[in-house]
Amino acid sequence: MDAVRPFSVEGLDVRGRAVSLGPVVADILGRHKYPEPVSRLLAEAIVLTSLLGTSLKFDGRFTLQTQTDGPVSMLVVDFSSPDAIRACASFDEEAVASLSRDQATPEALLGRGHLAMTIDQGKHMQRYQGMVELDGISLEEVARRYFARSEQIPTEVRLAVGELFTRQEGEGPAQTWRAGGVLIQFLPDAPERMRQPDLHPGDAPEGTEAHALDEDDAWVEAKAIVETVKDIELTDPEIGVEILLFRLFHERGVRLYDPQPISDKCRCSxxxxxxxxxxxxxxxxxxxxxxxxxxxxxxxxxxxxxxxxxxx
Known part of the structure; x- marks a missing residue:
């Protein structure tokens, strides 16, 4: 079952969510048959939307959308509670084909523009939209900046996409997609511990630097642990999020909560x-x-x- 697994690590004052996607991402990408770099980028966006959309505390929709000047001009991933997700992309086929595998990074594919995260709580409720500038950064960095600016919550994200090849007797190798991710946030009881380095001063006079500020030791440790996660650990179906989370945080007391299923469903009719x-x-x-x-x-x-x- 494709599902997001919420968890907490009391020893580090961390809460998080982890997800491993097999059939959902494989079915979505299989229908579209996009070029491989576009499929990988869209899969990352699906993972990020799964992690964020399932955190909604009410019935509604969470939409992630990019609009940029890069080869992939638009990504749209739409999550509707409690479990439905759908996704698509717009791209310049020639521009994508001109990039080598090493050049086709998320940063190069997206280019410059913006990413919008929209929360729609339904009729008679105000929509909320947060914007993040895309200036040659990855979707992982987008999430970090979004939470740093909009909610002032220290956040770390790892996203991974992989191709799984299987072989059955009498048949050639079959390719399918896997994707996964983990998101952690530092939420201590004492707000003053949530200090984090200031963002770049932007339009301040040249030479102005962000104020140096040491992060809490617990958060430094939590980030360092997540940064050790390899892509294969997030995409290998033999590992799964439960085993991975225990590997990462068992010494600090990880607690898992009920999984939240993710389904490939469209709202069209x-x-x-x-x-x-x-x-x-x-x-x-x-x-x-x-x-x-x-x-x-x-x-x-x-x-x-x-x-x-x-x-x-």
């Missing part, structure tokens, strides 16, 4: 698409019509919906 079509003018409908039919394809799940143009 024939009724929703039909409702959208009724908002278009006759001229716009005529432009969409081919052989008296209107065909709409969901960008998330690739489901095709066909309508008679005169019965929309």
């Amino acid at each position: 024939r009724e929703k698409i039909k409702g959208i079509l009724t908002t278009f003018s006759d001229e716009e409908v005529a432009e969409m019509t081919i052989d008296d039919k209107i065909v709409v394809t969901c960008q998330f799940c690739n489901t095709h919906y066909e309508f008679d143009a005169d019965k929309r």
Whole structure:
């Protein structure tokens, strides 16, 4: 079962979430059939959204979206409580193909722009949106900056994506995707212990430096532990998050909470698409019509919906 596992480490005043994704990420990427670098980047975004979306304390939606000038101009990952996730990407095929494997890093693929994290609590509730500038940084660094700026919570994140090859008797090797991640936050009882180095002073006069500030020893230790995690430990189905968390934190007293399942589900439906079509003018409908039919394809799940143009 693909699931997020919340946990706490009392000895380090840390709370966190870890996730290992197999069928969910494999099915999403398998439908889209994006180039390998785009698939890897989207998988990272799916992992990060899983970690953040399952932390919602209410029914609602969490959406992560990038808009940048890089080869991958947009990523959208949408999580709807309690467990549904969907994702898609927009990219320049030639620009992606021109990058070598070593060049196709998340930073190079994204380029410059911004990432938005939106929380939608439903009707009659105000939406919340946080923005992070993307200036050649990874999605891991995006999460660190987001929490440092918006919530002032020390946060560390590790994301990993891998390809798993299996072979059955009489058949050639089969490839599938795996992805995983771990996010920890320092939440001591005493707020003054949550000190962290200031962010870069930005528009301050040249030569101005961020105020030097030592981090709490417990948080330094927790970060150092997470930084030791190898990609294979986050993606290997034989390890799993429970074994990994025990390996990392057993000396400090790790406590695991009930897993929160993640499912590959799209919110599109024939009724929703039909409702959208009724908002278009006759001229716009005529432009969409081919052989008296209107065909709409969901960008998330690739489901095709066909309508008679005169019965929309």
